Amino acid sequence: MKTCLVVDDSRVIRKVARRILEDLAFHVDEAADGLEALAACRKEMPDAILLDWNMPVMTGIDFLRQLRRERGGEAPIVVFCTTENDVEHISEAIKAGANEYIMKPFDGDILLSKFIDAGILAQEAA
Amino acid sequence: MxxxxxxxxxxxxxxxxxxxxxxxxxxxxxxxxxxxxxxxxxxxxxxxxxxxxxxxxxxxxxxxxxxxxxxLTNETSFFRDRTPFHTLRDHVIPELQRARGHEKIRIWCAASSTGQEPFSIAMVVDEMRAEGRGADIEIVATDISERVLEKARAGLYSQFEVQRGLPVQMLLRHFEKAGDLWRIADRIRAMVRFQRFNLLDDLHPLGKFDIVLCRNVLSYFDPATKHATLEKIAAQMNDDAVLVLGASETTSSVTDAFAAMGIGRGFHARRTGALRAA
Structure with a gap:
């Protein structure tokens, strides 16, 4: 079973994402900020990370830059999932090593489409 | 109600x-x-x-x-079903380029709806050009509905539309933000000629094509209309042209003008011998 770490400071968003991802047969873990996410990754690297940008303690982009420097941290497929929807933020995310980018609000269709684009899921899942 | x-x-x-x-x-x-x-x-x-x-x-x-x-159903998305666009990029277009040399390759999206399908092809061609695999390609996009063509010509898409099927790298390369919407680059828009056209009419004015996409249209027709439309499309195709239908659509029970190619679901070759003189 593939694993996905959902990183978002909103419990509601984490719950929505968890439900969609579990329907796609992922094992889901949650983190409420970048630092919690880093701790989870140091314990065990997930296959995929769904990552919010603006969070207390450590933001998504700071987490991502740190993750890509960690041992094994280049492996997880990282999909941003944020209300930041301008070209500058998207470019910065890709430069920092994000694989895909979801602009909120999102739904199951968009998440599935982006996970296929990022190569975590096969086309047949659609 | x-x-x-x-x-x-x-x-x-x-x-x-x-x-x-x-x-x-x-x-x-x-x-x-x-x-x-x-x-x-x-x-x-x-x-x-x-x-x-x-x-x-x-x-x-x-x-x-x-x-x-x-x-009418206008359901569409960028790179709908994904694999047909990979097949076009990696097999169909390169092979036609070899066969045509410097001659122009003509592509027809026969039910282009709000433009996502022809623009997806234009983006593929643009990226082939950037890789030095340049091709002289004309994309004609037709639809029966003036309403959807108007949106297609504007090239403006919602945040929801640009997130269904379009990889983010392509969004960055080929779109710019326009308020809450995203506008396709002029470079891509200029590659597609939109034109109102009814598939039930005489297709001759459109000329001959090398690739025809007619995906998820014929399923809405009755067998007689489907047969007649496929035969008319065949007559607008060059001998080595390729017809792309929807993933679940076939021609087999409808007409013998085409044969499945075995390079991906929906891909059909024109069977020249079986075609009546057009």
């Missing part, structure tokens, strides 16, 4: 089929109500039944077209 009287359903179904080929069945009465109610309101008519009566009695061509237009 009130039941649509049988006489109105028959009138609407007949007119829609005559104009677009689309076959409506009685189970779609609900769809008719929801799609046509806004037109009835705009025309200050009390119900869809009154709208149908008005179009019939007044022989109002404009109103009847609006009814047909509202019932």
């Amino acid at each position: 009130s039941m649509l009287p049988e006489a109105d359903f028959s009138f609407i179904a007949r007119e829609v089929k005559a104009r677009s080929g689309l076959v409506l069945d009685a189970e779609q009465a609900y769809l008719i109500e929801t799609r046509l109610a806004p037109i009835a309101r705009r025309e200050n008519l009390a119900s869809v039944s009154e709208l149908s009566t008005a179009a019939r009695l007044r022989r109002d061509e404009r109103l009847t077209w609006q009814i047909a237009d509202a019932l």
Whole structure:
């Protein structure tokens, strides 16, 4: 079973994402900020990370830059999932090593489409 | 919701089929109500039944077209089903380039809806050019509905639309932000010529093509219309041209003008011998 770490400071968003991802047969873990996410990754690297940008303690982009420097941290497929929807933020995310980018609000269709684009899921899942 | 009287359903179904080929069945009465109610309101008519009566009695061509237009399916997305676009990029276009040399390759999107399909092809061609695999390619995109063509020509898409099927790297390369919307780059927009065209009409004015995409259209037609349309499309294709249908669509029980190619679902070659003199 593939694993996905959902990183978002909103419990509601984490719950929505968890439900969609579990329907796609992922094992889901949650983190409420970048630092919690880093701790989870140091314990065990997930296959995929769904990552919010603006969070207390450590933001998504700071987490991502740190993750890509960690041992094994280049492996997880990282999909941003944020209300930041301008070209500058998207470019910065890709430069920092994000694989895909979801602009909120999102739904199951968009998440599935982006996970296929990022190569975590096969086309047949659609 | 009130039941649509049988006489109105028959009138609407007949007119829609005559104009677009689309076959409506009685189970779609609900769809008719929801799609046509806004037109009835705009025309200050009390119900869809009154709208149908008005179009019939007044022989109002404009109103009847609006009814047909509202019932067409325009479902589409960038890189819909994904793999057909990879097959075009990696197999079909390179092979045609080898066969054509410096001659132009003509591609026709036969039901282009709001433009996502022809623009997806244009993006593929643009990226092939950037990799030095340049090709002289003309993309003609037609649809029966002026309403969807207007949106296609504007090249403006919502945040929701650019996130269905379009990888983010392509969004960055080929779009710019325009308020809450995303606008496709002029470079890509200029590669596609949009034109109103009805598949039920004479197709000769469009000329001959090397690749024809007609995905998820024929499924809405009855067997006779499907047969006639496929034969007309075949006549607009060069001998080595390729027809791309929807993933679940085939030609086999309808016409022997095409043969499945075995390079991906929906890909068909023209069978020249079987074609009647066009």
